[in-house]
Amino acid sequence: VTLLPLPDQLNLSTCCAHKINMVRSITFLLPALALSFTPAPLPRRQIHQLVSSGPNHLFSSTEEAQQSDATVALPHDEQYTFKMGESVQYWLDYQPESTDGAENLRNAAARAIQQAGADARARLYWSYHLARATFFAGQGAAAVLNYRLFDSSKSDSSSPPSSGSSYDLNLLDNDDVSDAAPETPLATGGFDVLFNFIGSIFPEAVATWEQDWVAIKDGKFSVPYDMRQGVRSRQVNPFYLADQSRRYIKEARSILTRRNRRLDSDIGAKPADDDSFPYPDYYKNNFHFQSDGWFSKDSAKVYDSSTETLFLGRQDAMQRLCLYSMSSWAKEQGVSGGGEGLKMLEVACGTGRLNAFVRDNYSAAEMVASDLSKFYLEEAKGHAERWEKFAKREDRNKKIGKFSVLQAAAEELPFEDNSLDVVFNVYMFHEMPTEARRKSAMEMARVVKPGGLVVWVDSVQKGDRPSLDDSLANFQYLNESHYPSHLVEDVPKLFVEAGLECFEKHAASTSKSLSFVKPKAKAKKEEEAF
Numbered sequence: 280v281t282l283l284p285l286p287d288q289l290n291l292s293t294c295c296a297h298k299i300n301m302v303r304s305i306t307f308l309l310p311a312l313a314l315s316f317t318p319a320p321l322p323r324r325q326i327h328q329l330v331s332s333g334p335n336h337l338f339s340s341t342e343e344a345q346q347s348d349a350t351v352a353l354p355h356d357e358q359y360t361f362k363m364g365e366s367v368q369y370w371l372d373y374q375p376e377s378t379d380g381a382e383n384l385r386n387a388a389a390r391a392i393q394q395a396g397a398d399a400r401a402r403l404y405w406s407y408h409l410a411r412a413t414f415f416a417g418q419g420a421a422a423v424l425n426y427r428l429f430d431s432s433k434s435d436s437s438s439p440p441s442s443g444s445s446y447d448l449n450l451l452d453n454d455d456v457s458d459a460a461p462e463t464p465l466a467t468g469g470f471d472v473l474f475n476f477i478g479s480i481f482p483e484a485v486a487t488w489e490q491d492w493v494a495i496k497d498g499k500f501s502v503p504y505d506m507r508q509g510v511r512s513r514q515v516n517p518f519y520l521a522d523q524s525r526r527y528i529k530e531a532r533s534i535l536t537r538r539n540r541r542l543d544s545d546i547g548a549k550p551a552d553d554d555s556f557p558y559p560d561y562y563k564n565n566f567h568f569q570s571d572g573w574f575s576k577d578s579a580k581v582y583d584s585s586t587e588t589l590f591l592g593r594q595d596a597m598q599r600l601c602l603y604s605m606s607s608w609a610k611e612q613g614v615s616g617g618g619e620g621l622k623m624l625e626v627a628c629g630t631g632r633l634n635a636f637v638r639d640n641y642s643a644a645e646m647v648a649s650d651l652s653k654f655y656l657e658e659a660k661g662h663a664e665r666w667e668k669f670a671k672r673e674d675r676n677k678k679i680g681k682f683s684v685l686q687a688a689a690e691e692l693p694f695e696d697n698s699l700d701v702v703f704n705v706y707m708f709h710e711m712p713t714e715a716r717r718k719s720a721m722e723m724a725r726v727v728k729p730g731g732l733v734v735w736v737d738s739v740q741k742g743d744r745p746s747l748d749d750s751l752a753n754f755q756y757l758n759e760s761h762y763p764s765h766l767v768e769d770v771p772k773l774f775v776e777a778g779l780e781c782f783e784k785h786a787a788s789t790s791k792s793l794s795f796v797k798p799k800a801k802a803k804k805e806e807e808a809f
Contacts, residue, residue, distance in 0.1 A: 355740070355769040356793065361784040364603060366490055370744055370786040373486070380478025387482035394492065400502060401492070407506045408488050411514070411592040412481070418524050419588045422531035429532070484593045487788040491596035499606040500599065504639040508669055526581040527588060530570060537568040538757065546758060548572025554653075559688060561712055561761070562651055568758045573652035580658065583630050590788075597790035598633045601703045601734040602640060604783045604794035608701075608732045609641075617643035617678060621700045624649065626689045626723065627707040631659025635666040637703070642670060643678040644701075649685040649692070656684040689719035694726040697797075702727050703734040709765040717773050724777035729799040733779060736792045741766045743791055771795075 375383050395405035495502055505512045513519040537545035548565040550558060551574070565572040569585070572578065587594050608614075614621065618641030625634050628648035638646055648659045663682050670677050687693055689707060702723045708716050723733050741748050755762040770793060771781060779795035786792070 355742075356771055356784055357742075359771045359775070359781045361771075361781045361793065364783060364785040366786045367743075367784055367791075369490075370739075370788065373483070373744065374746060375479040375482055377478075383478035383482045387485040390489070391485050394489065403506055404492055404495070404502060405488070407514075408592060411587070412484060414520065415588040415592050418527055418584070419531075421524065422528045422588075425528050426532045426535045480591060483788055484591045487593040487596045490787055491599060494599070494603060500602040500636075500640045503595065503599075503636055504666055504669055504673075507673070511669070511672075513665070523581070523584045526577070527584045530577075530581045530585060531588075533570050534568045537565075548574055550574045556651075556653075556686060557688075558651060559690070559715065561710070561715060564710075564758065564760070566710055566758055573655060576654050576657070579630060579652065579654040582655070582658075583632055593788055595632070595636070597787045598705050598736060599636060600785050600787050600790060600792035601633070601705060601736050601794075602637065603785045604732065604734050604792060605637070605640075605701065605703075607783060608794070608796070612730065614641075617641065618680070619643035619678065621645065621680075622698065623647070623701040623703070624692075624694070624699050624726070626692070626702060626704040626719070627651070628659050628684075629655050629706070631655075631662040633705055634659060635662040638663070638666060638680075638682070639670070641680075643680045645680045646682050647685055648682070649687045649689075651686065651688055653686055656686060659684055690715055690722060691718075692722045692726050696725055697728045697731075699726050699731060700728055701732045701734070703736075705736040706738070708735070708737050708768070708770065709762050710759065712761055713764055713768065716768065716770075720773035721777045724774060724779050724795075724797065727779075727797050729797050731797050732782070733774065733795045733797070734792060735770065735774070735794070736790060737770075738762075738765065739786065739789050739791045740768070740770075743786060744789070747789070 376386055377383050391405055391409060395402050395409075494500065505514050509515075545568065546565065547563060548571055549563050550556065554574075563572065567585075569578055569582070583594075590597070609618070621641060621644035623637070623641065623644050624647045625631075625637070626649055628634050628650045631648055634646065634648050638644070648656070648663070650656050650659065667679055667682075670679060685693070689704070689711075704719075704723065707719070711719065727733050738754075739747070739751070741751065751766055752763055774793075774795045775781065778797065780798050782794040782796050784791065784793050
């Protein structure tokens with residue numbers, strides 16, 4: 280969709296005139312935040328005009344541009360021997376039940392309420408997620424209003440970028456009818472059009488939570504620990520929530536401003552002058568146009584809130600896809616309760632929120648959380664400490680494995696060959712150039728033990744959800760220069776060529792999980808060869 284000023288029908292006075300209640304307004308305004316990040320796709324001819332236009336071009340190399348434009352058999356995953364989870368076909372076929380937003384919202388709410396009435400655990404799960412969704416919807420609405428009131432006139436997409444900008448999205452405003460971007464709801468529609476749009480987003484969130492809840496009931500993993508904490512969880516602490524909203528609204532305003540004015544000076548990030556760590560060049564970018572990229576404490580503290588707002592609270596459930604394959608593998612390997620004796624590594628752990636969920640299910644395992652950002656590693660330590668305190672309160676006798684953090688690049692993991700039982704990675708590949716993805720897959724395969732498990736989770740690719748194929752590439756315009764090549768990357772090939780065998784595939788909304796095991800026989804032959 281194209282970023283344009285919100286139509287006059289959306290101002291507060293009109294909402295009041297139409298007697299729209301506050302809850303409905305908050306629910307409605309959320310998609311405007313997500314929509315404002317994604318302009319209409321560039322025609323291929325114009326994309327290639329940008330490939331070699333300067334240091335901030337859309338693709339990092341001509342190879343990536345050609346890869347994104349290549350004709351390929353999609354999805355790649357079907358060519359391999361993955362055991363397909365039921366979720367793969369469900370999301371392949373997924374469509375909103377109706378074209379009417381109000382009907383979709385009613386149906387989704389009815390499903391959620393019905394699920395919540397099953398038992399006490401179900402009430403806990405569903406009340407938690409619906410409350411979070413309401414919070415994120417309100418937070419998103421406040422951020423949009425704040426931006427529209429104070430910043431949009433300074434950074435409207437109709438304003439020309441600087442003459443030196445190589446990130447020139449005004450190429451969209453061409454007169455070539457054959458290449459013209461399609462009109463969008465924001466350009467032509469009012470409240471009813473956008474209310475129908477949110478009617479497709481909320482049901483998808485409910486469907487994601489339904490899948491997550493079924494996995495919990497089936498014993499794949501436990502009810503996430505922060506739901507079990509009750510009033511002790513910071514997720515319900517009003518002071519924490521107020522601080523997160525303050526941070527998010529400020530950050531969203533900055534992101535929208537950068538994204539809309541599109542200056543070269545708004546693209547890129549760099550570490551402090553006294554930080555001598557050898558960061559890869561591709562990492563020195565402010566992905567999502569977030570302030571400071573990955574190089575500040577403020578960035579780390581607002582990240583989870585920012586992404587969960589965009590996903591209406593379903594990101595946690597999508598990341599928990601990695602636990603599906605872990606559960607299957609653990610059963611096959613006869614892993615003891617709590618994962619005692621296991622050595623696990625999360626590559627690119629970010630804030631460590633998912634890491635705490637994994638430890639909650641494999642509490643006795645030794646865990647290393649690695650990342651390139653020392654600021655995000657500090658957040659990961661905070662999540663680990665909060666989980667450990669909760670785990671001891673819940674069960675004083677629970678054995679808790681050693682936890683450590685490590686600043687390291689995925690392309691050069693500082694571990695011995697065949698030294699780890701489980702390696703998992705979430706949402707990293709789509710921000711890497713192709714060669715870095717290949718090296719990372721090689722490294723994960725190298726360090727995992729024979730018989731060990733590697734789990735990869737990232738955005739769905741073309742072919743995983745055909746109904747989204749035409750719109751997925753829009754994410755690149757949120758300063759995600761490697762996303763187009765990610766959409767067509769043959770990810771299984773990277774891991775298979777590194778010596779792994781396919782295990783399972785799962786999907787949840789706009790995320791997918793692929794898992795691999797290291798064959799024992801091949802590892803034994805390699806040892807004999809030496």
